[in-house]
Amino acid sequence: MKFIKLTAISAAVLASTAALAADPVIVVDDNAAVAYEVEPVAVAYQAEPASYAYDANAGVVSNTTGAVVGGTKGFFSKVVNPASVSAEVGTLGYGANIGWSLNEKTELQAGWAGGDVADLFGGDFDANDINYDVDSDFSNPYLGVQLRPTGNWFTMGAGIIVPDNDIDVRANPEGSGDDAYYSVNGEEYLLSDVGALEGTIEHRNKLAPYLTVGFRPNITNNFGLFGEVGAAYMGKTTATINRVAGNTNPDAELVADQAEKDLEDKDWLEWFPIVKLGATYRF
Template sequence: MKLIQLTAITAAVLASTAALAADPVIVIDGNNAVVYEAEPVAVAYQADAGYAYNADAGVLRNTTGAVVGGTKTFFQTVTQPAAISAEVGTLGYGANVGYALNDKTELQAGWAGGDVADLFGGDFDANDVNYEVETDFSNPYLGVQLRPMANWFTVGAGIIVPDNDIDVRANAEGEGFYRIDGDKFYAGQADADQIAADDFGGQNVGALEGTIEHRNKLAPYATIGFRPNITNNFGLFGELGAAYMGKTDATINRVAGNPNPAANIVADQAEKDLEDKNWLEWMPIVKLGATYRF
């Protein structure tokens, strides 16, 4: 009986001291003391492998789970993104890389740019003067894509760092004049008949051309979109939204050597009209693209 009691007591003590298995265990029964050297207990932990790819929902794999699990370093994760995409749209032509934090959240870093003036019509009117536009966009951006329902529907937000060159040139009407505040000003030298016909005297102010620039150095944006899959690795996406580029500053170049004081007056008024126009203060975002997932 004592042997059975001793055995039961020993088993209970050993089980309750598994966390201290490296220390000896002493069991006392009456006048007898027995010392047991417990064997170390090995406990295996397996790191979370991350989120599995869901072909129906289009969810990207979790690249951060590997970092937490210790199977990859942070540097390896950064250099091995979850996806890369090519895009074309109103911000320009470009690409981005995505890093999936979980099944609903993806960080993005990208760039889009080029001459996209034709996407906005190629010209616009500011106070009865038509301006031709040429652009050279450069729009690096950082953002986050959310899948609130863990399917193909996405909501995006982020920041654009715009560095966009926008050149404008006034298109002369009729016999080569601009109409500023109801008066005619000529891009070339007015002839005698024009001077006699115009109340303001047919002033020659030369070409009206210059630049406009958005004031925001950081432009917030928001989008909604869709990201369906074609295969386990390839997918398509589309997005609609807007970026707030801010109000504009305009500069109209004065004609060098033109002694006519009307040239400065007209240039100042043209700048004011362009700034009042605030061309693309809210820039629409429309983009289409393709994605490759690793």
């Protein structure tokens, strides 16, 4: 009997070991041999994630590597591949812009417009009693947002212009020949005594905010037209009138100083009108 019990214990140990191999185990009890087949035990192992971000709300740890890489890739894809390019002409000059769509109603724009556009404003203006001819060389890089608030052709724009506009002015005397003169504060000063009045005016704002409204109809799936009207606040002006070298007539300095004051009081194009037309190609 003792032999049988020892045999049973040994068989149990063997059975535990053999369970992993799924081999039959024989147990002897009361001289009867019985064969049992033990099912193998399955063990599952789970690989550790590569990186972790703890979610305090869910109380779980999740892998975020794919989301970060995918989001970065999507961002650079938008930057490298813009939604549209446009050509424009208007009061800011001749230029172009590139647009990136943030969503179906919002587009970020970066562009430039410039050149000689003085003729668009008539090419001359009056400051007090003196008429001035204008020559210009505009450079207006800008960054803005174009919105479609109602989801159709109607648009609203806002942004910042970084103006670098050269504006040259030249006074036109009245009369002709030896009788040509400038009229300043009701007094007449001969051109021969004063000399030519030429100089520059410059807007003081280094950053000029702007607002526009417009329309942007699509002609085809890729091509469209647009028009905008609005204004940019360029700020007050600083005027400089050059004195004629060698002219010692005291009237020359008096007239030049008054001309500068009149030009600055005029604040020519302080609120700079924006009118533009253009065409757009969408990718």
